[in-house]
Amino acid sequence: MRKDILNAIIQMEEVKDLVNKSEIARRFGCSYNTVTKYMSSSPKQSNARNYTSKLDNFKGIIIDKVDNYGANGRGIYNFIKERGYTGSYGTVVKFIKEYKQEEQKKATIRFETSPGLQAQVDWKEDFRIVNKNGEVFVINIFLMILGFSRYKYIELTLDKTQDTLFECILHACNSFGGVPHEVLFDNMATVVDRTASTYRSVVINSKFSQFAKDVGFSVHTCRPYRPQTKGKVECVAKLMDRLKVYNEEFETIEELDKIVNNLMQEINSEDINMIEKPVDRLKEEQKYLLSIPALEVVSPYFAKNKGYKVSKESMITYKKHKYSVPIRFIGEYLTVKENGDSLNIYYNTDLIVTHKISDKYLNYKKEHAKEILKSDALKSKTEKEIDEFIEKNLSNMDMLLE
Numbered sequence: 102m103r104k105d106i107l108n109a110i111i112q113m114e115e116v117k118d119l120v121n122k123s124e125i126a127r128r129f130g131c132s133y134n135t136v137t138k139y140m141s142s143s144p145k146q147s148n149a150r151n152y153t154s155k156l157d158n159f160k161g162i163i164i165d166k167v168d169n170y171g172a173n174g175r176g177i178y179n180f181i182k183e184r185g186y187t188g189s190y191g192t193v194v195k196f197i198k199e200y201k202q203e204e205q206k207k208a209t210i211r212f213e214t215s216p217g218l219q220a221q222v223d224w225k226e227d228f229r230i231v232n233k234n235g236e237v238f239v240i241n242i243f244l245m246i247l248g249f250s251r252y253k254y255i256e257l258t259l260d261k262t263q264d265t266l267f268e269c270i271l272h273a274c275n276s277f278g279g280v281p282h283e284v285l286f287d288n289m290a291t292v293v294d295r296t297a298s299t300y301r302s303v304v305i306n307s308k309f310s311q312f313a314k315d316v317g318f319s320v321h322t323c324r325p326y327r328p329q330t331k332g333k334v335e336c337v338a339k340l341m342d343r344l345k346v347y348n349e350e351f352e353t354i355e356e357l358d359k360i361v362n363n364l365m366q367e368i369n370s371e372d373i374n375m376i377e378k379p380v381d382r383l384k385e386e387q388k389y390l391l392s393i394p395a396l397e398v399v400s401p402y403f404a405k406n407k408g409y410k411v412s413k414e415s416m417i418t419y420k421k422h423k424y425s426v427p428i429r430f431i432g433e434y435l436t437v438k439e440n441g442d443s444l445n446i447y448y449n450t451d452l453i454v455t456h457k458i459s460d461k462y463l464n465y466k467k468e469h470a471k472e473i474l475k476s477d478a479l480k481s482k483t484e485k486e487i488d489e490f491i492e493k494n495l496s497n498m499d500m501l502l503e
Contacts, residue, residue: 155188156196167197217389219248220281220318222270224261224289225337230357231348238357238462242344244337245273247281249389250382255340255365257358259418262410263291267312267402274316277383279390283319293322315398317391340364354421354462408434415469419444424456425469 156163159181166172166180174194178186181193225242232238243256243266254273258265274280286292294304303322305313313320343364351357369379409417411430416423419437426435426446436447444456456464 154192155186156192159184159186160196163193163196164200167200214248215389216249216386217279217281217391219283219285220273220277221246221248221285223287223337225341226261228341228344230344232357232462233349233352235349236462238354240357242337242340242361243269243273244340245270245284247277247379247383247386250379250386252277252369252379252383252386253365255361255368257354257361257421259354259421259423260412261289261291263306263309264402264410266291266309270312270316271399271402274393277390278387278393280317280393281390283321284313285321285323288322292320312402315402316394340368343367353460355460358421408436410434415472416463417446422459422461423463424454425465426454427469428472 162181162184163177166177172180174190174197177197178190178193186193223244225244228240228242230238230240239259241258241261243254243258245254246252254269254276256269256272258269270284288303292306292309294306305320305322310320340361344361347357347360351360369383372378409419411417411426411433412423413431414423415428415431416425417435417437424444424446430448430453433448435453438445438447439458442458444458445452446454446456454466454469456466
């Protein structure tokens with residue numbers, strides 16, 4: 102008997118004795134009749150209810166309106182009152198509040214799963230950290246955590262593009278030694294097609310949907326009021342707290358990357374509730390993970406094959422370092438090619454700039470810096486004033502390559 106299905110039924114029953122059989126069948130890939138059979142094994146079923154409430158006949162309607170449409174208490178109360186409800190408004194509000202609270206607690210049900218069944222993904226966005234030279238690094242932390250073992254894959258990124266998400270997920274699966282059957286996401290723009298989605302029906306971005314199909318996992322998203330698991334949230338918070346102590350303790354992005362990787366190893370080697378380590382539980386979970394797809398299937402999803410998008414700061418990110426390009430290429434995709442200690446950057450087949458490969462985080466050509474400042478922050482200044490600003494600020498901060 103699958104414990105994950107039975108646990109789902111038991112925890113749903115704790116929410117005012119309501120079980121959504123169709124939802125459970127969809128979530129766990131089984132039939133409606135199978136869920137009914139499992140319900141007969143639920144301890145809750147042996148305890149007949151000995152009370153009734155005026156709300157009983159309307160609970161299904163309320164949950165439908167809350168889950169699928171985001172309706173509020175007053176609107177729902179008026180709706181069911183027109184359909185025969187004779188109880189109070191306060192009773193409706195209390196039920197909705199308790200239901201949402203239980204759903205938030207029940208988010209952990211997805212992590213009390215069978216081995217290999219599920220993973221969750223999250224980003225910690227725009228985390229600011231300062232190196233020994235006073236340079237501010239704005240980074241993102243990608244997290245993917247397996248439900249059974251609690252094994253975490255953590256990666257430092259400089260952007261949150263879909264290409265980067267593809268790469269991080271593939272890196273995570275390689276780290277796990279396989280692919281989970283399903284992955285749960287927040288409603289992030291790189292996963293969800295927000296123009297086509299409604300509160301009731303979330304539409305997955307077509308490109309991401311194809312990626313998931315090629316890799317082998319199914320995509321699930323969270324409802325707006327239903328956070329992802331406490332364990333995942335606590336993991337991100339724990340990592341951020343540990344990262345803070347490294348302010349002014351590193352010089353390069355490579356050093357910071359190593360710090361993040363070491364922290365990942367530490368977290369995965371710590372006991373879960375003083376019982377087991379994620380790194381040990383992973384060995385059991387790996388037996389149930391899907392096989393990693395062949396390289397030729399996933400290689401088209403790596404950004405290096407498709408180009409590097411120019412940011413609003415008129416820079417591309419290459420190997421976790423940023424290099425400037427002319428502002429007319431903002432929003433475009435460029436390709437790169439290393440040539441010895443030089444980095445050639447192309448638009449289509451045209452070479453637009455050559456940088457020296459650097460270990461600096463930010464790398465500006467003087468003419469690009471001037472162009473950027475002239476178009477924005479210093480647009481009211483003279484050419485001479487802009488030149489003086491560049492020499493005084495960017496040169497002192499060691500951001501100019503030449």
